[in-house]
Amino acid sequence: MTGLAAYTTSTGEAFQFWVLGTVAVIGALCTILMRKAVHSALCLAGTMIILAVFYLANGAYFLGIVQIVVYTGAIMMLFLFVVMLVGVTAADSLTETIKGQRWLAALCGFGFAILLFAGIGNASVKDFNGLAKANEGGNVEGLASLIFTKYVFAFEITGALLITATVGAMVLTHRERTERAKTQRERSEERVRGKHLPPLPAPGVYARHNAVDIAGLLPDGTPSELTVNKTLRERGQIRDVSTEALNDLRALEQRAADRLERPDPHRKGGGRNGDGDRAEETEEASK
Template identity: 45%
Template sequence: MVNEALFWIVAIITVTGSLSLLFARKGAHIAMSIVTVMCGLAAAYVGLGAPFLGVVQIVVYTGAVMMLFLFVLMLVGVDQRESLKETIKGQRWIALAGAGGIALLLISVIGRVSLYSPDDFTDGNPEEIALVLFSDYVLVIEVLAALLITAAVGALILTHVPRLVPKHSQVEIAEARILAGADPVNKPMPGVYARHNALDVPALDPEGKPIEDSVSRVLEIRHQTQDGAEFRHQLEDTDNPDHAAQPADAPPRDSHDRNPRQGEGESR
């Protein structure tokens, strides 16, 4: 006899988990919910006397397939939020009516049949399954093996990006840069002030002007750079104390990630 408590636990876990497919917004959340659904189904298999399938369910679905899903989610951007607003007119109602209709029809059919259920059912242990698989279904197993290999090769081909141009050597890259008019020498390192090695301050050229290129472009885009005016003033302070107060009043461009300036101000 089938354990009733187990059924209800499995039912609640799987249905709530699968409902996330309809309502959750983040792909990662959905994937994790489906993992729990798969685990619940594995438990159901075990409860239905199929321990081998339960283990295979855990290994194949939870361990391999859903992890693959998660992996692809990471690849295409895990924080892509999806709007649940429907864009196709009437799609939502068709979908709900179709899904509800199929559920109703199936349940009504299932509810009307009563099948004999033997109580002396022995669990399908792996040995019995192996006997059936490799005797009656051996040809199917072979065909499935071919299918799996084909799928693997197909996936490789689908995701393969052919190289359209020959790979450039380092010498060629350097030559191309020089031909394009780039600076032949390395860019100067940022953060020239001895007392501050932060990467967000441009280097100075011999005339004392900042070299904008020396700061990483990423910081530039994030507005996390600073022009180093206060450091300069601190240096100039030693020569000309009259200008000392000015830089402290200047508002910071991006204060929340620039603690060093604060520290300098306090120390002065």
């Protein structure tokens, strides 16, 4: 990068190239060999960061930064977003639809690589110019002066392309509404209709027992099935004690009536009054 025509780069750059180049190739191989799309995306992001370092080493300072911002920052995150949208667990199927397609593809890739390498090897580049002169007034300034003079038409076409891509993405992902949007009232009515909204009544409310398998009584005396656990309800293990309760009540009334007829010889006056009160109470309760 020092003279106008150099023959070799610095040792530091060579070291960087061999170390990071190896990592970049491994990352690229992992991209195509990993089964899950998320792992592929992460490996590709690593490869792109290494490429950004290579851009910086090659004197393309602006492109190096843009590579990190646009590729690893925006494009790879967009990829990850779509991977999450499509489903992370969706691993690639390993069944081959065309027999031996994978080996043929690998063979094709190998042949293609040999072709490219032979082409580059034939070029026999001995010296290179380096960007020292071109980057004299600053890399960004040099790029800007080129973009706005020689390549200004391509630059404007690029603007049109970006707008078209934005509109295209919006058109592609837009879904037409097929039915009228529901109003807030309709939605709230939908939520309430046909369901038991408040918490279910506890067993034993208004009842004379509070065991879980005994239905609570409604104010009019009928047992409510809602008060019993759903499992018990489905098994049919509800114990109905309303008849027992009525029998108990009847027995109580009977005893009270007996006492009224044969007052206790040990307690007179007050006792009689008390018995009468209790009898009245039981009568009221039975009503």
